[in-house]
Each structure stands twice: as C-alpha cells, then as structure tokens.
Amino acid sequence: MTATTSGRARQTAWVTLLVVLVLVTAVLPLLLTGGQSGGRTLDPADTSLNGSGALARLLEAHGVEVVRVETPGAAVAAAGPQTLLLVTEASFLNRDAARRIAEAPGDRLVAGSVPHLDVLASGVRRQGPVRARSRAPECALREAARAGDAFTGGMSFAGPPGATGCYPAGDGHALVRYTADGHTVTVLGDASFMTNLRLAEDGNAALALNLAGAQPKLVWLAEPDDPGEAGDPGAGAEGQARSLGDLMPGGVRWAVLQLAVAVALAALWRGRRLGPVVVERLPVVVRAAETVEGRGRLYRSRRARDRAALALRAAAADRLAPRLGLPRTATAEEVAVAAAARAGLDPEPVLALLCGPPPGDDTALVALAAHLDTLERQVRDS
Amino acid sequence: MALTGRAGLLAALAAIVVLLAPEPGLVVPAAALVLATLMAADLLLAGAVRGLRFQRDGERRVRLGQSAAIGLVVDNPGPRRVRGVLRDAWQPSAGAAPRRVPLDVPARERRRLVTTLTPTRRGDREAVAVTVRSVGPLGLAARQRTFHVPWTVRVLPPFLSRRHLPARLARLRELDGRHPALVRGQGTEFDSLREYVVGDDVRSIDWRASARRSDVVVRTWRPERDRRVLIVLDTGRTSAGRVGVAPVSVAPVGGDRSSGWPRLDWSMDAALLLAALAARAGDRVDFLAYDRAVRAQVSGASRTELLSSLVDAMAPIEAELVEADAAGMVAAVLSRARRRCLVVLLTDLNAAAMEEGLLPVLPSLSSRHMVVVASVADPRVAGMAAGRGTAEAVYDAAAAERLRGERREITAVLRRHGVEVVDALPEDVAPALADAYLALKATGRL
Numbered sequence: 050m051t052a053t054t055s056g057r058a059r060q061t062a063w064v065t066l067l068v069v070l071v072l073v074t075a076v077l078p079l080l081l082t083g084g085q086s087g088g089r090t091l092d093p094a095d096t097s098l099n100g101s102g103a104l105a106r107l108l109e110a111h112g113v114e115v116v117r118v119e120t121p122g123a124a125v126a127a128a129g130p131q132t133l134l135l136v137t138e139a140s141f142l143n144r145d146a147a148r149r150i151a152e153a154p155g156d157r158l159v160a161g162s163v164p165h166l167d168v169l170a171s172g173v174r175r176q177g178p179v180r181a182r183s184r185a186p187e188c189a190l191r192e193a194a195r196a197g198d199a200f201t202g203g204m205s206f207a208g209p210p211g212a213t214g215c216y217p218a219g220d221g222h223a224l225v226r227y228t229a230d231g232h233t234v235t236v237l238g239d240a241s242f243m244t245n246l247r248l249a250e251d252g253n254a255a256l257a258l259n260l261a262g263a264q265p266k267l268v269w270l271a272e273p274d275d276p277g278e279a280g281d282p283g284a285g286a287e288g289q290a291r292s293l294g295d296l297m298p299g300g301v302r303w304a305v306l307q308l309a310v311a312v313a314l315a316a317l318w319r320g321r322r323l324g325p326v327v328v329e330r331l332p333v334v335v336r337a338a339e340t341v342e343g344r345g346r347l348y349r350s351r352r353a354r355d356r357a358a359l360a361l362r363a364a365a366a367d368r369l370a371p372r373l374g375l376p377r378t379a380t381a382e383e384v385a386v387a388a389a390a391r392a393g394l395d396p397e398p399v400l401a402l403l404c405g406p407p408p409g410d411d412t413a414l415v416a417l418a419a420h421l422d423t424l425e426r427q428v429r430d431s
Numbered sequence: 432m433a434l435t436g437r438a439g440l441l442a443a444l445a446a447i448v449v450l451l452a453p454e455p456g457l458v459v460p461a462a463a464l465v466l467a468t469l470m471a472a473d474l475l476l477a478g479a480v481r482g483l484r485f486q487r488d489g490e491r492r493v494r495l496g497q498s499a500a501i502g503l504v505v506d507n508p509g510p511r512r513v514r515g516v517l518r519d520a521w522q523p524s525a526g527a528a529p530r531r532v533p534l535d536v537p538a539r540e541r542r543r544l545v546t547t548l549t550p551t552r553r554g555d556r557e558a559v560a561v562t563v564r565s566v567g568p569l570g571l572a573a574r575q576r577t578f579h580v581p582w583t584v585r586v587l588p589p590f591l592s593r594r595h596l597p598a599r600l601a602r603l604r605e606l607d608g609r610h611p612a613l614v615r616g617q618g619t620e621f622d623s624l625r626e627y628v629v630g631d632d633v634r635s636i637d638w639r640a641s642a643r644r645s646d647v648v649v650r651t652w653r654p655e656r657d658r659r660v661l662i663v664l665d666t667g668r669t670s671a672g673r674v675g676v677a678p679v680s681v682a683p684v685g686g687d688r689s690s691g692w693p694r695l696d697w698s699m700d701a702a703l704l705l706a707a708l709a710a711r712a713g714d715r716v717d718f719l720a721y722d723r724a725v726r727a728q729v730s731g732a733s734r735t736e737l738l739s740s741l742v743d744a745m746a747p748i749e750a751e752l753v754e755a756d757a758a759g760m761v762a763a764v765l766s767r768a769r770r771r772c773l774v775v776l777l778t779d780l781n782a783a784a785m786e787e788g789l790l791p792v793l794p795s796l797s798s799r800h801m802v803v804v805a806s807v808a809d810p811r812v813a814g815m816a817a818g819r820g821t822a823e824a825v826y827d828a829a830a831a832e833r834l835r836g837e838r839r840e841i842t843a844v845l846r847r848h849g850v851e852v853v854d855a856l857p858e859d860v861a862p863a864l865a866d867a868y869l870a871l872k873a874t875g876r877l
Contacts, residue, residue, distance in 0.1 A: 299455060300449060300450045300451065300452065300455040301450065302455075303449045303458070304449045304450040305446075307442065307449045307458075307462060308442075308446045310459075310463065311439050311442035311443035311445070311446060314438045314442050317434045317438075318433075318434040318436050318438060321433040321575070323516065323531060323562050323575070324560050324577050325520070325559070331524070332552070333671055333752065334673060335671060335672055335673065336691060337672025337673060337674045337691075337694065338674070338815070339672075340834075341809075341815060341827075341830050341831050341834050342815070342827065344833070344834075345823075345826050345827035345829070345830035345831070346826075347830075348826040348830055349822065356829070356833075357825065357826055357829030360829040360830070360832045361828065361829050363836055364816070364835065367836065367839060377843065411825075412822075414825055415821065418819050418828060422819065
C-alpha cells in the first residue's frame with residue numbers, strides 16, 4: 050500500500066516537473082523576444098520604429114525608384130546596370146541564392162549582420178564585432194564625408210586592396226567600399242541608421258540617402274512574410290527542401306539520430322519482461338440468475354402477457370392455498386372463492402383476478418400484479 | 432540479458448553532447464561505441480545467475496481468505512555478488528505479493544525472501560517461475576534467467592459456517608440428554624437407568640426397575656449412534672452458477688463481490704458443517720463428489736481426521752460444465768452404501784435436470800436409504816419475484832415466479848418419494864441442512 054502511494058506521489062512530482070518545464074520552454078522565448086516584437090526590421094514598407102518606410106519615402110521624393118522584392122529571383126530580375134541592390138536581411142537565403150544575387154548586374158549595398166558575406170562581398174573580411182554608436186567618417190569617401198557623423202559600428206571590416214574604409218572601428222572600418230568586376234560593393238556593419246528610429250539622428254539620413262540613392266533605381270530585398278516560401282519560385286520544391294535544411298544547425302540531424310538510439314534502448318529496457326507471462330485456467334463466471342433474467346427479457350420482447358399472467362396467478366394461488374387451509378391441489382377457482390370469503394370481498398372480481406382472461410396490455414399486466422399483491426395482503430390480514 | 436533505464440538515459444544525454452559538438456557526425460558512432468563497451472563490461476561484471484540455487488519452504492495449505500507465507504532461499508555459489516531484482520511468479524489467483532523484490536546476495540552466501548499468498552479462490556495454486564535479473568556495477572545492463580522452483584499450495588474451502596457449529600452442538604447435547612437442563616434424552620435408543628431426580632419427566636420412570644431397586648428409577652434415551660452419513664456433492668453444470676454475494680472474508684481485495692460465489696462452494700460449506708456435526712454426534716461420515724465420474728471421495732476417515740481429509744478432498748474440485756449423470760451417481764452411492772444410511776445430496780432443484788436425471792432413478796435410492804436433497808436458492812430470483820411497478824419488472828417477476836413454481840413442484844414430487852428437501856438461501860443453507868439432520872436424528876429416522 051505504502052509502496053503504491055509513494056509511487057503515485059513520485060509520479061505526480063514527475064508530471065508536475067514536466068508541466069513546469071514545458072511551460073518554461075514555451076514562455077521563455079516569448080519573454081526574451083517580447084521587446085522586439087512588432088514591425089518588420091528594415092522593410093521599406095514598414096512604418097514602425099524598426100522599419101525603413103521613411104527612408105523609402107525620402108528616396109522616392111528624390112526621384113529614386115524603390116522596388117521592394119522578397120525573393121532572390123525577383124531581385125535578380127529587377128536588377129540592371131543602373132540599379133543598386135540593397136541587402137539588409139539575408140538569413141532566409143541559402144548559399145545558392147546568395148551566389149545568384151552576387152552575380153546580378155549593378156551595384157550592391159550590404160548592411161547589417163548578413164550571412165554569406167564571403168559570397169555577397171567577396172574579399173571583405175570580418176575583423177570582429179564592435180559597438181554600434183555615433184562615429185566620425187574620417188575618410189575621403191564623398192557620401193560619408195558629406196554626411197558627417199553617423200550611427201555605425203556592429204562589425205568592423207577589412208577590405209581588399211584598393212578598397213575605401215570609413216568610420217574606423219576596432220581594427221578596421223565600419224564601412225568598406227570596393228569595386229570588383231565593374232560593380233561597386235558597399236558593406237556596412239550595422240544597418241540601424243536606416244531605421245525610422247535612427248534616421249533623424251546625426252547625419253544618418255544623409256548617409257542613407259547618399260548610399261542608397263546612388264543609382265536611379267533601388268532594388269530592396271526585404272524579408273518575406275513566410276520564410277518557408279522564400280526560395281526562388283523557379284527553384285520549386287528544391288527551394289523548399291533547402292530552406293528547411295538550411296534553418297537547422299548541422300548537429301540537429303545527428304542529435305535526432307542519437308535520440309532515436311536512446312528511444313530504441315529505452316524500448317529494449319521496457320520491452321524486456323521479468324519472467325514469462327503466467328497463465329491460469331479460470332472457472333467460468335456465470336450468474337445462476339441469468340437464465341431467469343433471459344426468460345424475463347424473452348417474455349418482454351414477445352409481449353407474452355398470457356404466460357406472465359399465468360405465472361403470477363399460479364404463484365399467488367400457491368401462496369394463498371395453505372393460508373386458506375386448502376390442499377396444494379386446489380384449483381384456482383376454489384382458491385378465489387375461499388379467498389373472497391375470507392377477506393370479505395365480492396367473489397366475482399377475485400375470480401376474474403385469479404382466473405380471468407390474460408391482460409390486454411402491459412399496463413393491465415402491471416395492475417394485475419399489484420392487485421394480486423393486494424389480495425394476498427387482505428387474506429393475510431383478515 | 433536485459434537493459435536498464437540508465438542505458439537509455441545515457442544515450443539521451445549523449446544526444447545533447449552531439450548537439451553541441453563541432454563534429455556531430457563523429458560523436459554519434461563514438462557514443463555508440465562507448466555505450467556498447469560500457470554495457471558489455473557491465474554484463475561481464477554482473478553476478479552470474481546461471482549457477483543460482485533455490486529452495487522453498489513454508490505452508491502447503493491455506494484456508495481461502497487467509498494468507499500463507501512461502502519462503503524462497505536464494506543461494507549464490509558464484510564468486511561475485513548478485514544484485515538486482517527477483518520475481519517470484521505464481522498463478523494470478525494465488526494473490527502473491529510482492530510482485531518483485533530487490534535482491535542482494537553476496538558471493539557464496541544465501542538470502543531468504545518471503546512471498547505472501549492471499550488466494551482468491553479454492554484449489555491448488557502453483558509457483559510458476561522464479562526470474563532473477565542481476566544488474567552490473569554500472570547499472571546499465573543485467574543478466575536475466577528464469578528458474579522453475581516448484582511448490583504447490585492447496586487452498587482449502589473456508590468453512591465459514593463453522594460459526595453455526597456451537598449452537599448445533601448444544602442442540603445435539605440436548606438430544607443426548609447430557610444437557611444440564613435435565614431434559615430427557617429424545618432419542619429412540621435405550622441408554623441407561625438412573626435415579627429419579629426432581630424435574631425428570633414422570634413418564635420416563637421405569638416401574639419394573641423401580642420395583643426391584645425400592646427406589647424410583649428413570650430410563651434415559653439417547654439418539655442412535657454409529658449411523659452412516661453419505662454426503663454426495665453434485666459437481667455438474669448446475670453447481671457452476673454463481674449465487675448470492677461472495678463472503679467478505681474471501682473476496683479478493685477490491686474485487687467484485689457481486690458476481691457471487693458458485694453454488695458448489697456454498698454446498699461445500701453446508702457439507703462441512705453437516706460433517707462436523709455428524710462426526711460429533713457419533714455418526715460415520717463419507718463423502719462423494721460426482722458429475723459423470725467420481726471427482727473425489729472420502730470414506731472410512733476417523734472422526735478426528737474427518738474434517739481435514741474432507742477439506743483436502745474438496746479443495747481441488749471445480750464445477751464441470753457437463754450435465755450430471757444421475758443414474759451413475761445413484762449407482763456409485765448404492766455401491767458404497769450397503770447398509771441403510773443417510774444420503775445427503777447437494778444439488779440444484781433444477782426442474783428440467785431433475786425430471787430427466789434424478790427422478791427416474793430416485794426410487795431405487797430412497798427405498799433403501801434416507802435421502803435428503805439440499806439446494807441453494809438464488810436470492811436474486813427472490814428479488815426479481817418481488818419486482819413491481821414497471822412492465823419490465825413485472826415480466827421479470829413472472830419469469831422468477833415461474834422458476835419458483837417449478838422448484839415448488841419438484842420439491843413436492845421429491846417429498847412424495849419420501850425425500851427430505853432443504854431449499855435455502857446461500858447464507859442459510861448450511862444451518863438449515865444441519866437443522867434437518869438434527870430433526871431426523873431426534874425423530875430417529877436415520
């Protein structure tokens with residue numbers, strides 16, 4: 050008894066622990082990301098603090114055509130010799146897509162912590178993270194020099210030979226521009242100077258306009274609504290498969306395999322029985338009253354009122370006969386007459402009760418049983 | 432061989448390592464290799480189970496409703512400690528507890544474990560298997576082996592009606608004339624002469640003896656002694672039906688008592704009370720269980736051993752799902768009872784079975800012996816017969832009344848053959864049968 054009780058208590062404790070764990074894992078990410086929710090970061094169509102709607106409007110006011118695209122395919126299609134491709138968010142891209150973007154014609158502006166930097170801006174090396182803050186340009190690059198101080202940083206870069214570096218930070222520069230194969234590629238460690246929040250500070254707006262408005266047409270690659278469909282429409286199913294595999298770190302697949310091994314071992318542990326199953330020949334469990342119940346149901350389903358009434362009347366007569374001093378062999382009529390005489394009743398209804406015709410319906414049968422009981426009681430009490 | 436939960440847990444922990452490792456593709460096979468090595472080492476280091484020796488001791492028989500302790504001595508002749516778990520498996524209705532016990536037998540030592548049986552039904556309960564799982568020092572893998580260590584415990588009928596025995600024995604002493612109440616012995620057999628004391632019935636004065644002794648002398652009587660009683664138990668299909676409510680003391684813990692107790696068990700209870708009473712009354716009691724063949728019998732048992740040999744013979748009897756062979760039963764009775772004796776037939780007053788089976792052969796039995804038929808009535812039928820109010824209840828009542836009418840009829844037929852009939856509810860059948868026996872004894876009809 051105590052063993053099972055303590056076992057149950059332990060089970061309850063385990064269940065509680067599990068529930069708490071599940072709740073914590075569900076709530077924790079919400080708490081951690083709660084402050085950043087709302088708005089799509091660096092999206093030209095977004096007007097929240099994290100978006101870049103203001104910059105897009107400004108560029109359009111300056112006569113720059115802003116084209117917002119969500120897929121690398123669309124970006125490549127929209128790009129031309131007189132265009133600038135702005136990449137601020139590329140975590141949904143895979144290497145193939147990044148490579149195709151890198152091969153697109155026109156200039157390229159890469160801002161923020163963008164993956165596949167070695168493809169998008171080959172030759173630029175990361176020097177290490179630095180704090181994003183207001184920095185002075187300290188370089189000859191016209192766009193930066195004219196803008197003045199700007200909110201830059203995030204990552205410091207070292208450019209290839211011949212590259213221009215601005216906003217020195219750490220061992221390198223927060224902005225690096227170089228030219229390769231006729232494209233001008235600009236890399237920035239942090240893109241937050243282009244957000245609605247920071248655009249009005251320092252020379253951020255000037256720097257953003259100078260950099261993004263360099264060409265008459267700006268192709269802005271924004272994060273799609275549904276990253277699952279982010280692949281190139283032309284790539285079809287291949288794109289979808291890649292996107293899922295790309296989102297998973299490499300170790301997950303192996304960890305799942307290892308977990309499968311663990312599950313298999315657990316199955317072996319639970320599946321091994323401690324000794325054989327014990328069989329036993331058990332006696333049948335049959336209640337003796339089952340035949341009587343069956344007969345009762347049979348009467349009911351066949352509406353066998355005649356037989357039922359006969360059985361009830363015979364039983365009543367059998368019980369009455371010894372009380373009235375009659376032999377067991379007495380007929381129902383004799384019993385009825387004697388009973389009526391004893392109880393001081395009219396013999397006619399008693400005769401009808403004990404040997405009348407079978408009742409016409411179930412109600413009459415129920416009434417008959419009640420009347421027989423009453424007659425027995427009257428004879429007993431008289 | 433068997434694994435433990437630790438092996439799975441270890442593999443699951445390895446999954447975390449794999450997730451964080453720089454080269455997960457290498458960690459997975461490495462983890463498998465390490466785990467396999469550990470398990471192999473654990474298996475090698477676990478105490479050997481093959482050489483274990485077992486020995487049982489304890490009770491051989493137990494009354495239904497009571498518990499028996501069975502000891503199991505585990506002898507470990509090997510060089511390593513055997514640590515793990517042991518399961519002593521019995522048939523489920525033996526009610527063995529605990530189901531598994533922790534085991535720890537050091538090298539070349541022995542330990543005694545106790546299994547408590549609380550059987551839930553009558554009969555022979557057997558030990559099926561002893562399984563030992565010896566876990567290695569790391570607790571990752573275990574050696575396992577199943578042994579056959581036979582032991583049988585006979586579960587005897589509970590004889591619940593023995594609480595009625597003192598009252599019946601007091602009645603018996605009254606009949607004997609040994610009762611302090613100075614009642615004249617009511618028997619029919621002349622016992623002795625003794626001096627008259629105030630209070631004796633004057634009708635019992637022996638005038639001839641009084642004349643010789645110049646003192647008033649009364650005759651005393653006593654019931655007949657050394658009569659033979661043959662209890663016949665019908666183990667055919669009608670005895671399998673369950674009636675009443677299983678007594679609390681024998682019902683399994685948490686089990687369903689409402690399914691009742693077989694007629695056979697109620698009949699055995701009645702037979703035991705009758706046998707105990709008759710043995711005290713100085714009669715010789717024989718026992719026969721019969722359906723289509725003799726299932727069990729006790730004959731010529733001494734008074735002191737009668738009850739124990741009776742319960743022993745009754746214990747393994749189960750109701751057979753065949754129609755009892757009444758003619759064969761009567762033949763078996765006649766071959767065993769050459770002198771006139773009291774034949775008590777414990778069966779069911781089933782009209783159809785009786786008319787085809789017992790009634791045609793009854794005269795040959797009742798002409799030579801005093802026959803008592805005892806039957807267990809079903810309280811559920813009485814309950815149904817009282818049903819009123821709705822059509823369903825009245826139809827059921829009609830069916831119940833019909834059955835009771837048939838029973839009354841067959842009872843009347845049996846009485847016409849000079850057979851005594853005892854038809855009582857389950858709890859009452861044993862005392863009712865004892866009373867019928869005492870009444871027969873008092874009137875000297877044995």
